[in-house]
Amino acid sequence: MAELDYLVVGAGAAGLQAAYFLDRAGSRYLVVEASGEPGGFWRRLPRSRRLISFNKVHSIFDDPEVNLRWDWNSLLTDGHSSPFREASRRLFPTGDEMADYLNGFARQHGLRVALNRRVSRIDREPERRFAVRLEDGGRYRARALIVASGLQRPYVPPIPGIEHAESYESVTLDPEEFVDRRVLVIGKGNSGFETANAAIESAALVHIASPSSVRFAWRTRHSGHVRSQYAPIADMYQLKTINAILDCRIDRIRALDDGTKAVTIAYSHADEQRQEAVYDRVIRCTGYRFDDRLFGPSCRPRLTIHDRFPALTESWESVDVPDLFFAGTTMQSRDFQKASSAFVGGFRYNIRTLCRLLDERYAGVPLPAERLPLDAATIASSILAHTSRTSGLWTQFGFLCDAFALDADAGEARVYRELPVDYVKAGRLGRHPLLYMVTIEWGPLHGDPFSVERHPTPEHAHREVFLHPVIRRLEGGSVVEEHHVLEDLFGVFDAGAESGMVTMRSETDLDRFHEEVHAQPLTRFFSRAMSPVAAPVGSG
Secondary structure, eight states: OOOEEEEEEOOSSSHHHHHHHHTTTOOOEEOOOOOSSSGGGGGTTSSBBBBOOBBBOOOOOOOOHHHGGGGOOOOTTSSSSOOGGGGGGSSSHHHHHHHHHHHHHHHHHTOOOOOOOOOEEEEEEEESOOOEEETTOEEEEEEEEEEEOOOEEEEOOOOOTGGGGGOOOOOOOGGGGGTTTEEEHHHHHHHHHHHHHHHHHTSEEEEEESSSSOOOHHHOOTTTTTTTGGGGGHHHHHOOOOOOOEEEEEEEEEEOTOOOEEEEEEEETTTTTTEEEEEEEEEEEEOEOOOOBOOOOOTTEEEETTEEEEBBBBTBBBBSSSEEEEEEEGGGSSSSTSSTSSHHHHHHHHHHHHHHHHHHHHOOOOOEEEEEEEEEHHHHHHHHHTTTSSHHHHHHTTTTTEEEEEETTEEEEEEEEEHHHHHHHHTTOOOOEEEEEEEOOOOOOOOTOOOOOOOSSSSGGGGOOOOOEEEEEEETOOOOOOOOOOOTTTTOOGGGGSSOOOOOOBBBHHHHHHHOOOOOOOOHHHHHHHHHTTSOOOOO
């Protein structure tokens, strides 16, 4: 039986991203993949074959780190050596292009991936090693297990008669298949709208139904909510065609003798008014859940969020199975429908941090930390420069942070990058008299997102709605003071990060603008807090 430090289950984007960082750390690891190639998932899904993750090839910026903010498919490497734009030039790539990219990534970096190795059983031995059996009879033992196989099992809602519905996983999205059909799509996520979008040109009628109202990404600022490329049916509904988006509970589906389906619904916003309608096709597009059936009783993880995700600690470890970690879309258990952990563009940063935490825990390698002099102006300048180019804090808004631990005795600030906010709040970095978290966050949005009144002065920065840096001081895990940095259309908060496109702001040259609007207010914020432990220099 092969002995490993880490066994990674699944060679999709998450498994390969973990493998890259484990490999660079010199770990004994192996990735096992059930299919015959890395990223085989993308050969099947999405059904329309077009992804919703941006691949913005062209940019006004030259910095590859900045450009990762709108490149949601590249995996992270040292030196940005594997850009996705070399696999596709499309703004919305295809599933096959993603699979081809992942195959090339594994080859390019020499990652240890064993293909056609399907896991059949996972157990925990008394000596706290995982014993993993494969369908071909192979066996592995590992000190830690990283499950990167995603949400593999369709979620089927408990609707009487749901077995009469077709499934998103197998439905054909050829418009010719819907000619003159009356179609009901169950589910208002992207898969539901993707399916409806394929049917609307040829179907006699298309309805999309679920109990809750549709959430569009441009309104919620969550990229997992319905995207505008799937929105034509929303126009058709609001402009009064017979296609519709129904907020309703589906009470029953009956199969009729002629092959049609009678569906009984109760409207959510009409005093539970009930209606039965006949459809030619009913298609279930209700998403996926984590499949825990491979785990034996000794290590079956607790589930959460309607039993669809593993329950995780702030380090992405199972809350009740030590040494069992999760990578990839299951990481959204910690930031469900908030940041971007459900997607490659988000979980790639989580995985980089996870591998650093693993290296600290199992190999005794301290978390990497930068050191700065204990000086308010220097710290402020560092924050503004970094938040002007970081893609990790930008993409994982409000979820990952940079932590600044100010040490008066050593006369320095130690900076830890891209840690989960909850990890820092839980005191995992130890006790520090002055501990700060730096995040990039959206502000509260009220009303029309395309008509927002702005007040672009530092005094109103806390009212701004666009992504901007927020600095918080912690005491005992609680926030005692915070400072908001004024937002910027291009996410630039420091003159040195300007792209050259903008030449003046607020009737002021850029150097002076950033100094007065961004640097001086932040420097004053640190000066006030640091005065008990250090004599700040250059407080502005």
